[in-house]
Amino acid sequence: MQRQLSALGIKCYVVCPQKLDERGQRVKTDGRDAKALVLKLDRFVEGNQEALAVVRVPSEEEEQLRAIHRQREQLVRTRKQLEAHGRSLLVNHGVEPEKRWWKRRTFAGLEVPRWLKDLLGNTQPLLLALEEKIRALTVQLQESAAPNQPRGLGALSSVVIDREIGSWARFRNRRQVGSYTGLCPGEYSSGQTRRQSCVTKHGNPRLRAALVETAWRLVRFQPNYRAIVKWRHLLGKGALATGAARKKAITAVARQLAVDLWRIRTGRVRATELGLI
8 A cells, every 4th residue: 555655646654653642541443543643643744753653664576575574484383283182182182192194204103093083184194284384495595595604604594684674775784673573672661760671572572583693503502602701601501501691692682693694694793703604
């Protein structure tokens, strides 16, 4: 719709959803919402940039590119669900579940009653077809990755991160990058009291998951990366740290990785200068 309106010469803004009942009157109607939006739009047009949180609209090409890995993600989720249904069926009838029970060799060797195997056979072809589609999409994404990636970054992960971002040049500073990932700590402060909570998770969840996955991989393959060096005492092999401490550390590494990728992609710094080889 935004593209159609823009093609007609209409200035169109896409904004983040927000609560319009600022006075807490607990009355919501279309008329009240329209009036509140118009008032916010008026303040925004007059120069108050805080009145509305404008969302960047991706280009058609960017939407088409990111649809590939998003479909792969959906297929992986569907495969896990169907696989879990099969394991549940085995457990409910007193059979020890096999890992990847739907694989051809494993399925052929299942020692279960014939009727139970027939039920599993209704799902097994679907899982095999899904696995083939997922493998084909994975190869397609990996082949489109930029050459000479730092070791451990991963061809698939780098493509997912870049395509979810769309354009790294749209960020003006590192704070905007960190905020978009949703890996920044929440804060509840007043007066002399300052309290930080868990991460805000405000932003792109797919990007956040890809960054955390890549950060764990860099712990192994990039020991000299400056963010890893800083948190090595918590993330290194054999480190005596609780699960909560390790989660906080890997979140900090993932946030720093996003900022450093922004610097690399926009030509502000080279990967080797950050300890990435």
